[in-house]
Amino acid sequence: MISCMEIFVVCFVLIFAGFIIKTAYRQFSNNGTVTFWPKRYDERLDEITSAERGTWSERDLIGSLLDYGISPKAIFHDLYVKNGKYGFSQIDIVVATKVGLIVFEVKDYSGWIFGKGGQNQWTQVLDYGRQKYRFYNPVLQNETHIKVLQKQSNQFAKLPFYSVIVFYGGSKLRDISFVPNGTFVIKPHRLKDVLSIIFDNADAEYTDKREVIEILKSAVANGNNADVQTEHVEQIRDKLGKDRVLD
Numbered sequence: 001m002i003s004c005m006e007i008f009v010v011c012f013v014l015i016f017a018g019f020i021i022k023t024a025y026r027q028f029s030n031n032g033t034v035t036f037w038p039k040r041y042d043e044r045l046d047e048i049t050s051a052e053r054g055t056w057s058e059r060d061l062i063g064s065l066l067d068y069g070i071s072p073k074a075i076f077h078d079l080y081v082k083n084g085k086y087g088f089s090q091i092d093i094v095v096a097t098k099v100g101l102i103v104f105e106v107k108d109y110s111g112w113i114f115g116k117g118g119q120n121q122w123t124q125v126l127d128y129g130r131q132k133y134r135f136y137n138p139v140l141q142n143e144t145h146i147k148v149l150q151k152q153s154n155q156f157a158k159l160p161f162y163s164v165i166v167f168y169g170g171s172k173l174r175d176i177s178f179v180p181n182g183t184f185v186i187k188p189h190r191l192k193d194v195l196s197i198i199f200d201n202a203d204a205e206y207t208d209k210r211e212v213i214e215i216l217k218s219a220v221a222n223g224n225n226a227d228v229q230t231e232h233v234e235q236i237r238d239k240l241g242k243d244r245v246l247d
Contacts, residue, residue, distance in 0.1 A: 049077040053223060057168035058092050058106045064191050070095060073213075080222035081148050087234075089148045090223075094216055100160030100204040101149065101212075102195075105142040108169040109135075117178035124171070138165045139183055152215050155207050162198050166191070 044066050045059055054077055065075055079091040093104035111131075115122030121134040142163045150157045163183040167173060176185050184194045206212065237243070 044072060047072040048075050053078040054092065055106065055108065057108050057166075060168070061093060061104065061106055061166055061188065061191070064188065065093075065095060068192060068195055070097075076216040076220050078223045079216065079219035080225075081145075081152065081219045082222075083148045084151070088222065089145055091145045091149075091219070094149070094219075096209075096212055096216065097199070098203050099199055099201045100162060101156075102162045102164060102198060103142055103146050103149065105138050105145070105163070105165045107138055107165065107167050107171075109167060109171040110169050112172050112174040113167060114175045115139075116176075117180050117183070125174075139163070139179065139185070142183070143180075153211060155211060156215070159206070159212075160201065160204050164194055164198075 045062060048062055049059065051059075058077065062075055062077060066072065074096045076094045076096070077092070079094060080088040081091060083089045091103060092106045095102040095104070109124055111124050111126040113122060113124060115137060117137075117139050119137055120140065122137050124133045124135060125131070126133070142165060146161045146163060149161070150159075161182070163180075165183075165185045167185070167187055171187075173185060173187065179185055184197070186194050
């Protein structure tokens with residue numbers, strides 16, 4: 001015979017388990033792994049983005065920017081910026097500050113990372129050197145993002161830009177060199193340090209702050225447009241050209 005106390009305990013466990021699952025199971029990423037928002041960030045992140053956009057690492061970075069004191073109104077996440085005849089460029093995070101625009105590229109990698117600022121490919125080393133993988137240089141990738149932003153208006157062309165590549169995922173920056181001026185390659189725990197360096201620069205000469213905000217807001221809104229999403233996917237597919245390989 002099951003006692004009332006046993007029934008109560010079972011019900012409590014089920015309710016608690018359901019709460020944990022509901023809290024953690026906020027979103028599935030593209031590779032099928034569960035992602036969620038750190039609880040302390042939930043409320044503030046809602047002002048900037050949603051659980052359906054970007055990656056956990058991007059949202060964690062936004063939380064760290066908020067912790068630093070950056071206004072939610074100055075943070076723009078998951079932007080789709082018009083790139084002339086080439087469709088759209090997707091940018092992880094842009095922060096509008098008194099010294100200019102900070103453009104963030106977020107990477108999730110494990111292992112050791114090797115690369116030089118001007119190299120086309122960087123190297124990820126796993127399993128104590130037994131596995132090596134190449135990936136596109138994120139410094140060059142973010143330089144392209146900045147060039148696209150600079151084409152958005154005459155004001156954007158004259159504003160100072162700062163490029164920050166943030167490596168999440170337990171990776172170690174083993175040998176990174178020849179990083180250009182105004183560009184930083186960091187681990188998440190060094191965010192405050194790099195922001196202090198950037199904010200030590202002279203104030204930017206904005207001619208129309210409203211235009212800056214409107215352009216960045218529009219780029220964020222593009223991410224909610226199904227036609228833009230489709231065009232961006234087709235753009236990537238055409239760039240890869242795998243459908244033109246006939247085996």
